[in-house]
Amino acid sequence: MSTPPDPCATCGLCCRVYVVPLVGRDVWRISTRQRLAPEEFVVVYPNPPGAIDGFRLAPDGPLYAMALAKKGRYARHRACVFLLELGGGYSRCGIYADRPDACRVYPMVSWEGMAVQRKDAVCPPGAWTGAALRDPSWRDRLQRMDMDMDIYNEVVARWNARVAQLPAGTSLPLAEFFSYLLNVYDGLAALERTLGEEILSRVVASWSTLPAAADLAAAEHEPDRFPWLRYLQRARAVINRFYPEVPIQRPFAVIREELLARRRP
Ligand code: SF4
Ligand code: SF4
Known part of the structure; x- marks a missing residue:
């Protein structure tokens, strides 16, 4: 069976309209493979007051998020800094193999365990065929x-x-946060190499953000049933090697759920 043509190869419409959020692995992948310092392609901005997610630079400062830079001065509807103009109205991603997760999943979202196309997708009409939309790689x-x-x-x-x-009243420079990110993700990449592709694919397929208490207990005795929990434990061991003077924290997903529960009426 022939592979359907990739509609993204010369399109780039979505690369002109969105703020592209980044997580640490995106920054590490682009920085190491494209040999760019994070400062060359990342913008940071404060999350709204009351946000739970994000990194701080000062104990009493705001929580920050990261996004891909745009060409020129940052503005929402400017083209992504990595978009290549091909002429004739065509364009394509200049870092396609290393693009962030948010770009890899577009135009799909999760819905009841399935991958479905976003209703507000900006893709040209007919860009995606039924077969391409049903490709299991989306999930x-x-x-x-x-x-x-x-x-x-x-x-x-x-x-x-x-x-x-x-x-x-004190704060740390953004460069120190980026340095921490690159170092910690070097360690996480080493963990993934140790596990190998087959185990890693089982981890990804079973990923499930918040462990139920029963799952946590069962995982102690039947680790093979919960490959994602085993991975989380090992990833936390890598992360906890940094700043040994800082006490070990509980899993963030558990803390986050408690914070959200306190806010519910
Ligand atoms: S995801 Fe859609 S809008 Fe984005 S490049 Fe591909 S076809 Fe174009
Ligand atoms: S990284 Fe590539 S796919 Fe993502 S917005 Fe930029 S140009 Fe588009």
Whole structure:
């Protein structure tokens, strides 16, 4: 069976309209494979007051998120910094093999365990055929995006716990956060190489952000039934090697759920 043509090869419409969010693994992948410093392609911006996610640079400062830079001065509807103009109205991604998770899953979202096309997708009419939309790799990519977000939250939680120990009124430079990201993801990449592709694909396929208490207990005795939990434990061991003076935190997904529960009426 022939592979359907890739509608993204010369399109790039979505690359002109969105703020592309980044997690730590995106920054590490682009930085190491494209040999770019994070400062060359990442913009950071404060999350709204009351947000739970994000990294701090000062104990009493805001939580920040990361996004891909745009060409020229940052503005939402400018083209992505990596978009290549081909002439004749065509364009394509200049880092396609290393593009962030958010680009890898577009135009799909998860819905009741399935990958479905976004209703607001900006793709040209007819760009995606039924066969291309049913490709099982979409679900794999969506699962991997969830996993990368959860691991990034763990990475950030360790950094934030360290920042919380700073004296009030002091802050750390953004470059130090980027340096931490690159180092911690070097360690996580080594973990993935140790596991190998087959085990890693089982981890991704079984990823499930918040462990039920029963699953946590069962995972102690039947680790093979919960490959994602085993991975989470091992990834946390890698992350916890950084800043040994900072106490080990509980899994961020559990803390996050408690914070959200307190806010529910
Ligand atoms: S995902 Fe859609 S809008 Fe984006 S490049 Fe591909 S076809 Fe174009
Ligand atoms: S990284 Fe590539 S796919 Fe993603 S927005 Fe930029 S140009 Fe488009």
